[in-house]
Amino acid sequence: MPPIQAQEPLSAREEAQLVAQLLLGDEDAIRDVYRRFARPVYTLGMRLLGSSEAAEELTQDVFLMAWRKAARFDTARGRLSTWLMAIAHNLAVDRLRREHGVTRPHLVFVEELPEREADEGGGAGSIESVVQRDLARRAMESLSDAERGLLVLAYLRGMTAREIAEADGIPLGTVKTRLRTALIKLRRANMKEL
Template identity: 40%
Template sequence: MSSDMTLIRGVMAGDETALASLYDRYSGVVYSVAKRILDDQGAAEEVLQDIFYQLWRTASNFDESRGGLAGWLLVSARNRAIDRLRRRKPSEGIDDDKPVAVKSSLESEIAQGELMGKVKGALQGLPETQRATLELAYFEGLTHTEIAQRTGEPLGTVKTRLRSALQTLRQALNP
């Protein structure tokens, strides 16, 4: 199995089969997060295609030392889907689409499955109210105030819940 970086070098050289291999490896996780955010198959497929099309056009700008491809794909999928959900211009997004250092490997299907199980297990371990608050922040890109307005909870309660959820999650996901 070729590494991500070998395939990116192939993409840089204009090799379409290298891009197709990266698509086969990551289209599932990229599409799943876009679908979760947008709840629309067509819109989620547009986000998926936009991301891989950008990878094709700008692979030569990819700097491995700043983080791996998997992190960039996951962050881009979330940011672009939320921009679309909230009808924002990409420049108003929550963060840049810059590389992100994800410590765990996602290059094989087995590794992706194991990590998915770990993340889902960590979220299921949270109290329901904390999990719901974290999901509003992550999958809808809402701020503290927006979550308080959406749920009708006091702002202080929302802040405490989100902070506690993140603390538990960090402990659960640390190697």
């Protein structure tokens, strides 16, 4: 495989090559994937789990899981970044379920982190991270305030549709429809950017 420039966003084909190398346990590939995508994974861990120790464990688990499931990655189905973030969110929620012994997660979104926030341009592999984040932010900006708020309540705070409905005094079906609409708009906005 030709060397991939660590700072440049990858095409779908390059992502497939990189994941194929990851599956083989190739050290350069592991480092490349890490440098490109570890920051959003770690950030999500910090936000959902609330400590740097837990976020570090989550990051390690995500990359291990990505290696284990690398054979299932298909670029036709989505980008490597979203695949890794889906793994990360799932693992974080699983961890919260286990730790709290409940049938669904009770997330505590850490809004004010004691940890330092990195500058947009700082840190390893930051260009890829910044590009991905920029795409995500622009996709989020395509939503209304209400839609963004709904997604934050559900994805980052772990509130069920029923809880949101009760809190806001609106019908359950309406909440579900709005959440679904918001996700579909988000996906379309992101696809348009690619």
